[in-house]
Structure formats: C-alpha cells, structure tokens
Amino acid sequence: MVERRKPIRIKDAIELVMEWKCRGEIEWVSIDECDDRFLGEDICADHDVPPFNRSPYDGFAIRSKDTYLANQSNPIQFEIIDEIGAGQVSFKNIGPFQAIRIMTGAAIPTGADCVIMLELVKEIQINHKNYISIKRKLKPGENISFQGEDAKQGQTLIEKGMMINPGVKALLATFGYDKVPVIRKPVVGVIATGTELLKVNEPLVPGKIRNSNGYMVESQILRSGAIYKRYENQVDEIESLLSVVKQALDECDLVITTGGVSVGDYDLLPHIYEKLGAKVLFNKIAMRPGSVTTVANCKGKLLYGLSGNPSACYVGFELYVRPIIRYWLYSQKPYLRKAKARLQTDFPKANPFNRFVRSKLTYEGDRCLVEPVGLDKSNVVTSIAWADCLMVLPGSTRGYSKDDLVDILLIDDQIGSEEPWIEIERSTKL
Amino acid sequence: MVERRKPIRIKDAIELVMEWKCRGEIEWVSIDECDDRFLGEDICADHDVPPFNRSPYDGFAIRSKDTYLANQSNPIQFEIIDEIGAGQVSFKNIGPFQAIRIMTGAAIPTGADCVIMLELVKEIQINHKNYISIKRKLKPGENISFQGEDAKQGQTLIEKGMMINPGVKALLATFGYDKVPVIRKPVVGVIATGTELLKVNEPLVPGKIRNSNGYMVESQILRSGAIYKRYENQVDEIESLLSVVKQALDECDLVITTGGVSVGDYDLLPHIYEKLGAKVLFNKIAMRPGSVTTVANCKGKLLYGLSGNPSACYVGFELYVRPIIRYWLYSQKPYLRKAKARLQTDFPKANPFNRFVRSKLTYEGDRCLVEPVGLDKSNVVTSIAWADCLMVLPGSTRGYSKDDLVDILLIDDQIGSEEPWIEIERSTKL
Numbered sequence: 001m002v003e004r005r006k007p008i009r010i011k012d013a014i015e016l017v018m019e020w021k022c023r024g025e026i027e028w029v030s031i032d033e034c035d036d037r038f039l040g041e042d043i044c045a046d047h048d049v050p051p052f053n054r055s056p057y058d059g060f061a062i063r064s065k066d067t068y069l070a071n072q073s074n075p076i077q078f079e080i081i082d083e084i085g086a087g088q089v090s091f092k093n094i095g096p097f098q099a100i101r102i103m104t105g106a107a108i109p110t111g112a113d114c115v116i117m118l119e120l121v122k123e124i125q126i127n128h129k130n131y132i133s134i135k136r137k138l139k140p141g142e143n144i145s146f147q148g149e150d151a152k153q154g155q156t157l158i159e160k161g162m163m164i165n166p167g168v169k170a171l172l173a174t175f176g177y178d179k180v181p182v183i184r185k186p187v188v189g190v191i192a193t194g195t196e197l198l199k200v201n202e203p204l205v206p207g208k209i210r211n212s213n214g215y216m217v218e219s220q221i222l223r224s225g226a227i228y229k230r231y232e233n234q235v236d237e238i239e240s241l242l243s244v245v246k247q248a249l250d251e252c253d254l255v256i257t258t259g260g261v262s263v264g265d266y267d268l269l270p271h272i273y274e275k276l277g278a279k280v281l282f283n284k285i286a287m288r289p290g291s292v293t294t295v296a297n298c299k300g301k302l303l304y305g306l307s308g309n310p311s312a313c314y315v316g317f318e319l320y321v322r323p324i325i326r327y328w329l330y331s332q333k334p335y336l337r338k339a340k341a342r343l344q345t346d347f348p349k350a351n352p353f354n355r356f357v358r359s360k361l362t363y364e365g366d367r368c369l370v371e372p373v374g375l376d377k378s379n380v381v382t383s384i385a386w387a388d389c390l391m392v393l394p395g396s397t398r399g400y401s402k403d404d405l406v407d408i409l410l411i412d413d414q415i416g417s418e419e420p421w422i423e424i425e426r427s428t429k430l
Numbered sequence: 431m432v433e434r435r436k437p438i439r440i441k442d443a444i445e446l447v448m449e450w451k452c453r454g455e456i457e458w459v460s461i462d463e464c465d466d467r468f469l470g471e472d473i474c475a476d477h478d479v480p481p482f483n484r485s486p487y488d489g490f491a492i493r494s495k496d497t498y499l500a501n502q503s504n505p506i507q508f509e510i511i512d513e514i515g516a517g518q519v520s521f522k523n524i525g526p527f528q529a530i531r532i533m534t535g536a537a538i539p540t541g542a543d544c545v546i547m548l549e550l551v552k553e554i555q556i557n558h559k560n561y562i563s564i565k566r567k568l569k570p571g572e573n574i575s576f577q578g579e580d581a582k583q584g585q586t587l588i589e590k591g592m593m594i595n596p597g598v599k600a601l602l603a604t605f606g607y608d609k610v611p612v613i614r615k616p617v618v619g620v621i622a623t624g625t626e627l628l629k630v631n632e633p634l635v636p637g638k639i640r641n642s643n644g645y646m647v648e649s650q651i652l653r654s655g656a657i658y659k660r661y662e663n664q665v666d667e668i669e670s671l672l673s674v675v676k677q678a679l680d681e682c683d684l685v686i687t688t689g690g691v692s693v694g695d696y697d698l699l700p701h702i703y704e705k706l707g708a709k710v711l712f713n714k715i716a717m718r719p720g721s722v723t724t725v726a727n728c729k730g731k732l733l734y735g736l737s738g739n740p741s742a743c744y745v746g747f748e749l750y751v752r753p754i755i756r757y758w759l760y761s762q763k764p765y766l767r768k769a770k771a772r773l774q775t776d777f778p779k780a781n782p783f784n785r786f787v788r789s790k791l792t793y794e795g796d797r798c799l800v801e802p803v804g805l806d807k808s809n810v811v812t813s814i815a816w817a818d819c820l821m822v823l824p825g826s827t828r829g830y831s832k833d834d835l836v837d838i839l840l841i842d843d844q845i846g847s848e849e850p851w852i853e854i855e856r857s858t859k860l
Contacts, residue, residue: 035653047634049812051639052636058695085625101695104692104739105639118693157812157815158815168815169645169648169649170642170645170815172645173644176630176633176640177630178630194516194517195515204481207482207519215599216597216599216603222465223465223596262534263488265513266533340793363768363798365770366769366772367798368793382581382601384600385588385592412843413842414842415818
C-alpha cells in the first residue's frame with residue numbers, strides 16, 4: 001500500500017525548520033579575504049571620521065572675517081605664510097590677512113576657519129613675498145570637512161550580519177581592521193542519491209543521467225554564503241547510504257540529500273530517517289514544484305531531503321535551506337527578498353497548488369514586470385539558468401491573466417527579507 | 431597658473447573608454463571552481479535532455495489503448511511483467527494488458543506509451559501472479575517526459591559571456607563539463623597614492639588617514655568579476671610613482687590609481703601620464719562626484735586615475751571601469767542595470783551637475799522607490815556601504831521633488847545593461 005502523506009502549508013514548513021535555526025561563531029580573517037563574508041561584530045568608529053578638520057579642495061586656508069569686505073571691485077590680499085601637503089601638518093598659526101596653501105585632504109591649520117578654492121584666487125608677488133588676491137566673501141566653516149561629520153567616535157556604523165561589500169570594506173580599512181571578525185561559514189554536506197546518476201565525467205549509458213542536482217545545490221550553497229562538502233553519489237542501497245549520511249551528519253553543520261524522498265520502492269530516505277532515529281518535521285508541502293521536500297532533525301542537526309527533480313530541488317533549497325544558512329550568518333533578512341510585479345503572460349488554467357515559477361524580472365519605468373522563463377515542468381533545467389526570480393502563483397480556482405499583480409521572490413539578490421513569503425489561508429490547498 | 435580643464439559629457443567619456451575595450455581569452459577550470467565565472471564558450475546540448483523517454487513519476491508503464499474502456503465501474507487488470515528502477519532498463523516488451531513497474535526517472539520500456547501513477551492503481555494477486563487494476567482511461571503520451579523535450583541535441587542553451595549561476599552549473603554537469611571554459615579574469619593593478627595614506631594596520635597620526643580607497647576598489651574589482659594586484663601605497667613623489675605605474679602596466683591588464691589626479695601641486699598623475707607618453711582620453715567629466723576621473727591609454731592599456739575622494743572613486747569605477755571588465759568577460763550587458771524609481775525625498779536645491787547619489791531601492795507593490803542613504807558629500811564612506819543603487823539626478827535649473835521619476839543604476843545586480851546611462855543633451859552642464 002502506498003503511503004498517503006499529508007501536505008502541510010509552506011508557512012508551517014518554514015516555521016518547523018526555523019525552530020532549529022542557530023547562529024554561527026566568529027572567526028577572524030585577513031581583510032583581503034573578507035569580501036562577501038558576513039560581519040561577526042558591529043563596526044564601531046574607534047575615531048572620528050574625518051579624524052581632523054580637513055580641506056575637501058586644493059586651496060588656501062584663511063580667516064573668514066578677513067574676507068568681509070571682499071568683492072569684485074575690492075580684492076583683498078593675503079600673505080602666503082606656509083604650505084601643507086596632504087599628510088602634512090603646519091605648525092604656523094594663521095593671523096589677520098595671512099593664508100596657508102592647503103591640499104585636498106590636509107588638516108586645516110590653527111586660526112583658519114575656511115578654505116578658498118585654488119581656482120578662485122589670483123597669486124601675486126609683492127616685494128619677493130607671495131600673496132593671493134580674493135574677490136569674494138567667505139562664511140565661517142566654508143569648504144571645511146569637519147572632524148566627525150562622517151562618523152563620530154563610538155558610533156555603530158554597520159551591524160553584524162551585514163554582508164561585506166566594497167563600502168563596508170572601505171570602512172573596515174578606515175578603522176584599521178587588518179583582521180576582520182566574520183561568521184564562520186556553515187558546512188553543508190551534499191549527498192546525491194539515485195542508481196541512475198553518473199558522475200560528470202562519465203559517458204552516458206542507457207537509462208542513466210549525469211548528476212546535475214548535486215552541482216546545482218553546491219552552487220546555491222555558495223551563493224547563500226555557506227560552503228559545501230561533497231560526498232560520493234549514492235546508489236539506492238540502504239546500508240551504504242545510511243553510513244554516508246551518518247558520516248555527513250558527524251562532519252557537517254547540516255546535510256542535504258537529493259532524490260529518494262518520495263514514496264516509491266527505491267525511495268530510501270524515509271527508511272534512513274527511521275534508522276537514524278531522526279525526527280521528520282514534514283515530508284510533504286502544499287507547493288509545486290517541491291512537494292516532496294522533506295526535512296528531518298537528527299540530534300539537533302537538520303537533514304534535508306530535497307527532490308531529485310532539478311526544479312523542485314532548486315525551489316526547496318531557496319525556501320527552506322537558504323534562510324537557515326543566512327540566519328546562521330547573523331543576517332537580519334534571511335529570507336528571499338519579496339516584491340510584486342505585473343504578470344506578462346496568461347496562465348489561464350486553474351491550479352489548486354501554490355506554484356513557484358522560474359521567471360525573469362524586468363523594469364519598465366518604475367514598474368516591475370515578470371514573465372516565466374522557458375518551460376515550467378519540474379524537470380527542466382535550462383529555465384533555472386535564466387531565472388532571476390521565482391513568481392508565486394497561489395493555488396486558485398481560476399487562472400492568472402496578463403497584468404495581474406503577483407508576488408515575486410528575488411533569487412540573485414543579496415539583501416533579503418525579514419519575513420518569508422507565506423500563503424494566505426484561503427489560497428492553500430492541502 | 432591653475433590648469434583649466436574642459437569637462438566632457440559622461441556619454442563621451444564612456445565612448446572614449448570603450449574604444450579601448452578588448453576581450454579576454456579562454457581558460458579551463460574545474461567545474462568545482464566555475465561559480466560566478468563568465469562562460470568562455472556557448473553551452474550546446476551534446477545529447478537530448480532527457481536522453482530517453484522517461485517517467486516523471488513512480489507508477490506503471492502500460493499501453494494507453496488497453497485502458498480505452500476503463501472507468502470507475504469497469505476496472506481493467508494488467509499483469510505486472512517486470513520492474514525498472516531508476517538507472518535500470520527493461521529488455522521486456524509490453525504486450526496487451528501488461529504493465530511494467532517504473533520508478534521516477536527510469537526509461538519507458540518498449541511497447542508502452544503512457545504511465546499511470548502509483549497512487550491511482552490497486553495492486554492485486556491472482557493465481558500467484560501480480561496484477562494492477564486501473565479505473566481510468568489514459569491518453570497516449572500521458573505522464574511521459576519525452577526525449578529532447580528540455581533540450582535537443584545541438585541546441586545552444588547558454589551563450590558565452592553569461593555568469594555561471596546554480597542553473598548554469600547544473601547544465602554544465604548535465605553535459606559532462608568536468609572542465610569548464612571560462613574567460614580568464616583580467617588583472618587590475620591598484621595603486622593608492624597620497625602622502626597622507628597609512629596602511630590599514632598603522633596607528634593614526636595627525637594629518638594622516640588610513641588607505642580605504644584601495645580596499646574599496648579592490649572589492650569593486652572582485653564584484654565586477656576581475657582580480658586585483660595590489661601595489662604599495664605611494665607617497666607623492668614622482669620618480670617612485672612613475673616606476674610603480676610602469677611596473678603595474680607591465681604586469682596587469684589595466685591599472686587604477688587613486689588620488690593625485692586633480693590640479694594641485696601634489697597631484698602627480700598628470701605628470702606621470704606625460705612622462706609615460708600616455709594619451710589622456712579625458713581628465714574632467716561633467717558629473718558629481720567623480721569630475722576629476724581621468725583615463726589615459728598607455729601602449730593599448732587603460733590607466734585609470736580615480737579620485738582620492740571615496741565616493742568619487744566609487745562612482746568613477748562603476749561607470750568607467752566596470753564595463754571594461756565586463757566586456758572583457760564577454761558580457762553582453764557590461765553596463766550597470768538601469769531602472770526608474772520614485773524619489774522619496776525632496777532635493778529642492780537646483781544643481782547644474784549630473785549627480786550620482788548613493789541610494790537604496792525599495793519595492794512597494796510593483797513600484798520601485800528610491801531614497802538617498804546618509805549624507806551625500808563626496809567624502810562620506812559610510813553611505814557607500816548602505817547603497818544598493820546610484821540615483822541619477824541630471825543637472826537642472828530646478829531641484830527635484832518627492833515622487834519625481836528618476837533613473838537608478840543597480841550596483842549589486844549581476845545582470846547589467848546593454849547600454850550605459852547617458853545624459854540627455856539639455857541636462858548637461860559642461
């Protein structure tokens with residue numbers, strides 16, 4: 001007799017998985033290896049930025065009150081008493097009608113309260129002394145970048161859990177982080193199962209196909225910010241599979257198998273969960289593709305049984321594995337980023353299931369448009385390559401039409417969402 | 431006398447740079463190292479996918495014509511004559527009222543033209559023989575994934591220049607690419623200049639700041655798909671700087687300096703270009719920040735003089751360096767992806783210059799909204815970390831208001847645009 005499984009809601013599946021979420025620990029890496037890692041501590045300013053009042057331009061530091069009477073018909077002359085290159089400081093004090101030549105980025109000398117740009121002065125010599133002539137009035141503080149205006153000492157600039165992008169890296173350098181605290185990447189074990197699977201370098205033989213799911217999932221793991229550990233493809237034989245799953249659970253932070261989770265005679269994963277004494281959180285979800293996505297927990301570690309169908313496997317990963325990885329990395333937005341878009345094609349046929357359709361987002365004016373890419377059968381690999389989002393079509397007794405407003409989940413995005421996409425009660429067919 | 435530079439349009443600057451674009455050569459890497467690389471050859475299907483007619487479900491392969499009379503009150507029995515696991519093939523031929531048990535993914539046996547799902551049959555035994563009983567009619571081809579329906583042999587599936595994402599990697603595995611042809615990453619030399627610069631691990635001293643631009647640019651280089659080669663920070667001394675720039679031009683595919691490109695006494699890059707005999711393509715652009723962005727060409731190699739101001743440096747990279755790198759990688763969309771969004775704040779002050787404002791994109795319904803992040807002074811580093819787009823505010827005699835529709839350029843996006851953002855003639859102040 002075939003086992004009849006009871007599908008649960010996406011919402012409930014996510015909740016059951018997230019009960020087992022945990023946070024990773026900090027490790028320190030060189031600033032040269034920190035790109036795309038997730039910050040393990042807040043970045044606080046240990047000094048003001050800028051660290052001193054400085055000039056944003058090449059020009060002359062002067063006292064603004066000396067320019068009070070300057071205008072086009074009344075140029076005022078200032079004696080040049082010193083010159084400050086960037087990185088240098090002047091020990092001279094600016095007195096009345098004195099000027100110090102100053103370079104971009106250099107510290108404003110004592111006594112000065114403004115800078116006039118190089119382009120706005122005329123340099124002259126009188127009695128072998130150098131002067132500038134100024135024809136406009138300056139305000140106190142004009143052309144000065146004030147100490148601390150970018151960041152005040154002690155201020156938290158970036159919170160932990162943020163992915164390190166070029167701007168974050170610049171901040172790390174500014175505050176002297178030659179070693180950067182990042183969250184250790186979780187290690188995700190990957191075991192592809194199925195007697196039909198060939199290795200990538202094996203020639204095709206009748207009835208067999210090459211393992212592509214394993215490579216796809218590994219790439220998804222990397223994109224999520226984790227690392228993978230690959231185990232040998234497994235034929236549908238229970239003892240060897242059990243032994244590899246045990247080994248992976250010992251060696252990894254979480255484990256993914258692909259294939260073998262359905263109800264057929266060769267679907268061994270249900271038996272593996274039993275033999276492991278793992279608690280199966282769910283083994284059927286009211287969604288397409290990916291309804292057979294199974295998650296179990298074995299001694300606190302998550303063991304994912306993703307479908308052997310490429311698209312089901314792909315969607316199962318993005319909805320249920322990615323948030324666990326991103327939460328581990330302290331992301332405050334572990335779920336796929338959500339948006340809405342106007343559907344560009346008709347889906348006239350009613351479908352009772354919540355569908356995740358591999359799609360492409362385009363922008364027209366300030367509007368988001370979405371259309372499916374290629375076929376949307378769960379075994380079609382090519383469309384995964386072209387998709388940059390998943391369009392969500394909730395189960396419904398009617399179809400969908402062009403210009404309907406639909407939810408989309410962005411899969412290339414690095415920002416994420418605080419909350420997952422979940423179905424509205426009435427749209428769920430269990 | 432201060433040099434008066436003539437600013438050129440963004441449009442013209444991009445054209446001048448892109449005249450020197452070139453393509454990288456192919457190198458072969460292991461499929462395990464191909465993530466985020468750019469494909470060096472089209473991926474063609476070397477076999478049909480699926481490679482044979484196969485079953486998408488667990489069930490029984492039968493002849494549809496034998497089910498012609500089946501219905502709820504007239505169950506029809508089929509004798510089970512064989513069983514095919516995934517990866518196996520059956521050498522039996524299905525005759526009238528015979529069935530073969532078939533697993534998901536297995537090849538359809540000879541004689542059968544449809545599959546009935548396991549859940550829809552009743553298994554029975556008669557005289558020690560196994561039968562299934564069927565109560566519904568099936569159509570020819572029902573529940574069969576046909577050979578070549580995903581991809582036909584010889585079909586081009588992915589064109590070169592596409593970035594390898596999880597879906598592309600799955601295709602590579604499917605077609606047996608244990609080695610993958612990718613474009614060699616260009617090597618970009620990075621030289622930070624300025625006597626004021628400290629190394630990241632040096633303590634602050636009066637008048638000096640740590641080099642953050644170099645690290646930021648290196649991170650931008652990685653995000654664009656290239657690799658960097660770092661040279662020692664350079665003080666403002668012409669002979670040593672010249673020698674390092676020469677070395678970098680010898681060793682790298684293109685070279686970036688930060689700082690020293692303005693018209694001040696310590697701005698040495700203009701002198702370096704002269705001594706190198708480099709052709710300066712432009713040294714002033716009608717844009718803010720980044721107006722001093724300079725690009726020269728030395729014996730066919732591009733030499734970028736980016737500003738020492740972090741934001742100017744950042745924008746200069748994204749507008750003028752990124753497309754050269756992406757074109758090198760065979761991307762068909764080398765420029766930043768463009769969209770439009772509704773401005774969320776007022777910019778009441780008129781500004782004659784085309785401004786690129788570090789901003790954040792949010793989605794509301796199917797609409798894109800944009801607002802600036804933090805201050806927008808060109809020396810503010812913190813806002814770069816938070817930005818995911820650049821809002822473009824063309825130079826104008828009036829300001830901008832909330833709800834105005836503005837152009838945005840997405841900086842975290844991996845898709846890009848075929849055409850760059852360019853100013854409309856009337857909006858350009860030169």
